[in-house]
Amino acid sequence: MGAGVAIIGVRFVVHGHRWFFLTGAALLHVILHGLLGLSYLAAGLIAAVLAAISVAVFAFRNGGARINSGGSP
């Protein structure tokens, strides 16, 4: 979990990335499974569905064309 937070932190601070839906989902998966005791598959399903919804909402709000314009590279 520490590794996940460190990766997101370095990407945010050093590289200026603003896209964390999938890394966030991977981290949420670990929290749900490792910390809250949910089964691996249930935790993965929740994280994947939330990531899919987040990406869809982001794409819808940004008109699709700007979906990939949040950072570099």
Added chain:
Amino acid sequence: MSDSSHLQGWRDWLNRRYQITPLVEFLHHKEVPKGPHSMVWYYLGGTTMFFFVVQVATGVLLLMYYQPGEATAYESIRYLTTKVPFGWLMRSVHCWSAHLMIISLVTHMFSTMMLKAYRPPRELTWVTGYILFALTLGFGFSGYLLPWNKLAFFATSVGTDLVKSVPLTGNWLLQVLRGGPDVTANTLYRFFALHVVILPLAFVGLIGIHLLFVQRQGMAPPLGAKVAPRGIKFFPSFALRDLLLWLACLMVLLVLAVFVPYGPGIPGMDWELGEKADPLAPAFPGIKPEWYFLWEYQLLKEFPPHLLGMEGPQLCLLVVSLLLGIWAIIPWLDRKAQRDQPSPGFSDFGWGAILFLTFLTLKAWDIGATKPAAAAASLKAIS
């Protein structure tokens, strides 16, 4: 006659026969692009190839003593490591360089992914690299059984068993891979042929194509650079740096091979010969594959025997195949990168993949993992 005129004489001799001037001109003009990103990533392909060359060289030396067969495989490796002068060192270098090659290859692949070096016109370079990665894993899997020790025998039994889950052709594939329903001497012969003939031939052919693509198109310039920026000369500047790094890799390899000859002792990174395989003995608990297969091993364990009307391993194989399929066609999916624009969504996919694989591997190693029930109980106690 001076040295330079000698050299010129040789060059003219070769040129009259093979017309090498265009090749020399190409080498003189070839440049490695510089950019805001670190140049370090450009060297990883070279280090991977260096470890492969070490694999071939030490593999040939091992082959002089290794005898495949139920009664000879284990004994020949034991003889090699205990009686042959420096035999233990050759085996240790072979094993260490295999692991270092995979580390170098994985880093090379992820750096290519993050720098979007797969964007046009380099899609096929990505695909050939992807197949080379699959072949490297094949090398690891087939080579693991060759010492014919207890751990290798049972790990191969468990590993090949997964093939059964392939729909329709599963059982047939298992027979082809094992040379029968179980892991026997037939499996050993097949894995030996795969490890020393089939895979090396395929690998050398494909690495030739991969290098041809890289040489023909040059190394990928930084994202957003419309015109390839001025870089450093490939020959001699980059080539000499490459050579220096290979020398450093050789030093690291030798230090590891001499001081840690049987691996660091981490499950999946340990090649102590141990006991000879006994097909009739019961499988001992806690068998784990090599570290680069641990994520899949752990993922398989997370699936119940039956789910959604399918067998658990079958569903797991489907999920893994889907993810690996997406990974293979990334150059065609990443439309932003195709237009030479940043695509943070795909960078996030790469980082997500790294976290996904890391978490599963750590869990398989029981590092930082607690039993779900115990975790729930401790949370309840806190609240």
